[in-house]
Amino acid sequence: MxxxxxxxVYNISMLGKMYNKSIQHDLDIVICRSLQLDEKTKxxxxxxxxxxxxxxxxxxxxxxxxxMEYVIGFCVGWTWDKLFKRxxxxxxxxxxxxxxxxxxxxxxFGALCVADKISVVDDVLVTHRTNAATRLSERRDESPECFxxxxxxxxxxxxxxxxxxxxxxxxxxxxxxxxxxxxxTLNLKNSHEIEIKLxxxxxxxxxxxxxxxxxxxxxxxxxxxxxxxxxxxxxxxxLLRVAEPASGRNSHKVLNILGIKIKIRRKI
Numbered sequence: 001m002x003x004x005x006x007x008x009v010y011n012i013s014m015l016g017k018m019y020n021k022s023i024q025h026d027l028d029i030v031i032c033r034s035l036q037l038d039e040k041t042k043x044x045x046x047x048x049x050x051x052x053x054x055x056x057x058x059x060x061x062x063x064x065x066x067x068m069e070y071v072i073g074f075c076v077g078w079t080w081d082k083l084f085k086r087x088x089x090x091x092x093x094x095x096x097x098x099x100x101x102x103x104x105x106x107x108x109f110g111a112l113c114v115a116d117k118i119s120v121v122d123d124v125l126v127t128h129r130t131n132a133a134t135r136l137s138e139r140r141d142e143s144p145e146c147f148x149x150x151x152x153x154x155x156x157x158x159x160x161x162x163x164x165x166x167x168x169x170x171x172x173x174x175x176x177x178x179x180x181x182x183x184x185t186l187n188l189k190n191s192h193e194i195e196i197k198l199x200x201x202x203x204x205x206x207x208x209x210x211x212x213x214x215x216x217x218x219x220x221x222x223x224x225x226x227x228x229x230x231x232x233x234x235x236x237x238x239l240l241r242v243a244e245p246a247s248g249r250n251s252h253k254v255l256n257i258l259g260i261k262i263k264i265r266r267k268i
Contacts (some may be wrong), residue, residue, distance in 0.1 A: 001086045003079040007129050009037070014125035021121055025061055026058040028088040028115035028224065034081050034126040044127065046245050051075045051120060055244050068166050072113055073174040077105035084111060100143035102150040109174070110157045113167050141187045144194055148201055151175050155205070172207055173216050180224045199228045 002015060003239065018030045036047045055070035056062070064071040072089065075081075082224055092114050096103040110169070140146070155171065158164035163169070178196055215221040 001084045001089060003082075003084075005080045005128075006129040008080055009127040009129070011123075011125040015052060015083070015086060017123065019122055021119060022083055022085065023117060024199075025115045027061070027119050028085045029111060029118045029227050030083045030121060031075055031118070032081050032121045033126050035124055037127050038131050039129055039220075042133045047128070050081065054228065056120070059111055061117050061119050064116060064163065065117055066169055069169050069196070071167055072109045072170040073177070077108040079104055080128070080185055082108065088115065097153045099146040099150055101140050102147040104159065106150045106154045106157065113158055113163045114161050119129070140182070144182070144186055145197060147178060147182050148194075150195060152201075153176070169214065172203055172205065172210065172214070175205065176207065176224060178219050180220050183224075183227070189231060195228050198224075202228065 003017075014032065014041065018032060021027065022030045025267070032053060033051055035045055036045050037043075052074045055067060055074040057066035059066070067074065071074075089111070092111070093109055094107055096107050155164060158167060158171070183194065183198075212218045212221070
């Protein structure tokens, strides 16, 4: 079963290569590599980060028990670079939650955690288009809490299938990084409200109970913890922008913080 996005570009051999490997090894999930096409600049870039090779087990066919610390996050949670066995999907009743965005993560990471056999086709078979007319970032700003609800749904699924304790470190690390990315890319007017909710969810998930060495990217955890407990991110991000050097005649900066517009003079 393939779940593809209509605006991406797929290699004509993509499904054939992935299907053949899946049939040969009776795989539940097979993943391929991709490129990224910027619709504005028309620039194509490599996306090695979509499959983190250093976190992959040292064997061709694997499952979450082979890398329980990294199974959530070794690849991106979208579906369009993956092929799923339909019987496997039906066995675990994997479905997309009814959310306006972020629904892919629950489906994909839930599948990866319960699959018996996963493998990678180490070929670039998809070109993913970014900066298109319909942007995910706009949909996220309309419903900024969806990524939290998706994470809660994923946690419930993992607990139901007896996998949460097995993959807890992977889940916590993914959620911390995912939360930081969302805050960093949301419209500033939404970020403070999300921070308040995140503090409650972090406590619910037990994120603050872990020492710094538990996190794969402790600098991200430290920043997020500081922002949630001290400085609202909308202010933090705005102050970073003030620090940017002025160009041309732009000797001032207008900040919009929680609906209040502030004009700040800067040196050119």
